[in-house]
Amino acid sequence: MPVFIKSFFNKHFPARQLLIRQNGEVKHVVLAPWLQVSVLAIIFIAIAWISVSSIRVYMQTHQISHIEQTQLDKQVQWQQKVKQQQQRYALQQEQLAELEQKQALLQGMIESLPASISKDVIKLEGELESSPINENESEFHEPLEEDKTQNEHAQTSFEQRYIMLNQQYDTNFTLLAAQINQRHDAIIEILQGTVLENALAQHLTLSTQTTAQGGPLDILDESKIPSTFLVIADKLLLLNQLESFLTALPNTLPLPAAKYYISSNFGLRKDPMNKRRAFHKGIDLAGWHKTEIFAPADGIVLRAGRNGGYGNFIELEHKNGVVTRFGHLNKINVKKGQAITKHDVIGLMGSTGRSTSTHLHYEVLIDDKHVNPLKITKALSRVW
Template identity: 35%
Template sequence: MRTVARRVRYRFFPERQLYFRANGVVRFVSISPRVQIVGSAIALAFICWVGITSFNFLARDEMMAAKERKIEDMARAYESLHAEMQRLQADVKATAERLRARQEYLRQLVGDDADEPVLPEENQPGTTEAKPDKAGLQPMAFFLDALTGRNDAEPSSSQEIDLIEEELAALAVRQQAIAKRLLVLTRQEIAEFDQVLEAAGLSKHDVLVVAGEKARDLGQGGPFMAWGEELSAAESATLDESERTGISGDPFMALYASQNELITLTGLFANMPVTKPVENYYISSGYGRRLDPLSKRRAMHYGVDMAGWWNTPVMASADGVVSFAGRNGAYGNFVEVDHGNGFRTRYGHLKRIKVKKGQRVERGQVVGLMGSTGRSTGPHLHYEVWFADKPLNPLKIFKVTDDVLKIQQQHTLGSG
């Protein structure tokens, strides 16, 4: 091995002399193989260094551009993740605010009485429908307040957001369950109204069409919740049965429609003329076809004749405004009271009128005295009830007097 190395050294790096001549004198310097090898190594290293440095200098711009592209890609990825996080946070807040609005709506329906029984389980034997108590809504309200009320404690990770979304979903399920149960109770109340209206000879649909817009202006409130097009009471009455019961779709939409209908019916019943206008009487002529007492010919009688003593007080059947007071042809001395929501009552053949046109009267207030003015054969009150410019049978109205007064009392106490 040494022989080969020695042979290579003497072949490529033999001893060399450098001659220098100056002023006729010749000198030389001997360069040994070792010096040549060391010098060659140094020269080779220098050439490599120059080559690498030149390459790096020439490729520096490309490397920097690649690094800048990588940094930009990382920045875009971060911005995308940040935007996604902000979107998730906004979705969580929007969901929480929507649940908060629904929570306030449920609180409004439940009321302030926290002593009422907790909502029973569905289809549980031996239980009756009960209104969910406000105390049962407090855990949801506490969570929503904690979530939507903090401005400096945003969810900072997708895991935290996922956890909050799960909790909000659970709250939404519970709210929907309460809404469905409240819907059942609301529909039961509406069914009671419907039975009374049917007994009085009224159509609930016609009542809602006539009275809906006016009754909806009565005392209402609560937070706004956008559930699509707002329905009038008449429109809510035409909803598909599955939408009305909340079996399909959003139960809050069905609950809102039913509550709107119930509010309209409540406003209608508030001034429904059901009180009998005289206390002591007998029916001398009923509603409908009859033999006219004067002409002895068959005729249509749009009211009832309530016979009694002269000067018997005649009272307003409900609160209202006097729309007519004076002489009115065959009616004689005549009073008409507008009770609102399409209802009007008429009082004819009065001996004396006790009110004036435009005067506001209350239920039970005396509007006149019984007499026999106009086309009459003796002292009596000719009494008519009109709804939406159509006459009703007052005797049917009298049959539901107790039911209507009971409903009025219940809702007056409930609103107080």
């Protein structure tokens, strides 16, 4: 083996002379085999070192690029999460706004319900809590596993509460609609076929021209409320107008029930004085002398004093074109132009004027047309 190596070195690395000419002189340098081997080894080592270093630099550069790409991917994912959270937050805010408008409408309707409808069946829930999602993009960070669980739980809780409140509002509006429709239909059915229909139509027309109203404008955002709910709200407004109309009518007779009897009805009869056929434009309510006579509804005194066959006479003007008249009074307790409240004592029963005995002659006029007071009272008593 040493002979082979020695032969290899002598063959490939023989002693060589290197001639160098400088300033006219020639010099020679002998390159021994060991020097040639050393130089070759140094060159080989340098090449190997450069190759290894280049490979390491390439691998590090690739690793850095991979890390940077990973960071970019994470940033894109975070931005997507931010966008998803913002979208979810915007949806929650929209849902909250819808619930708030429904609640405001429901509360307003409950407060506006007439006394004829019970409020006990309606149940209101507290306002929905604010969204747990952070809307500030700059504060977003990748959540820990525990944070993710809490966030998902909060989102699930919000959705469950939203569904519950939405269902509850739907149920309450359905209950309200049923009661409002029932009350409305009952009133319309009772008023059909009576002279009150025309008075009602006139009242609804004039109600749109009502004065002495005002206040800050605070309207509902109808775009966030289902049209079916708005229909119910409009039906309630109409019902309140009906109730207002009924409240202003003389829905009772002007005497306590135990203190009178009907001695003459409305319509055709024999006149008590001459026994001839005549039309009786009111009803006669007989009772004890000086029995108190009450105003059947709020109104203004149009006339108070002597009036021919009526004797001592009072005429009251009420709302919606309704007028009531009271004749044969023993005493008048009011004067012209005086404002009268329902159940105020306006006079005492007597027998003045064209009368055969103590009684009250009572008339009701609607739009200057005489109507049967008993028919009106009976119809209105069914409403209440």
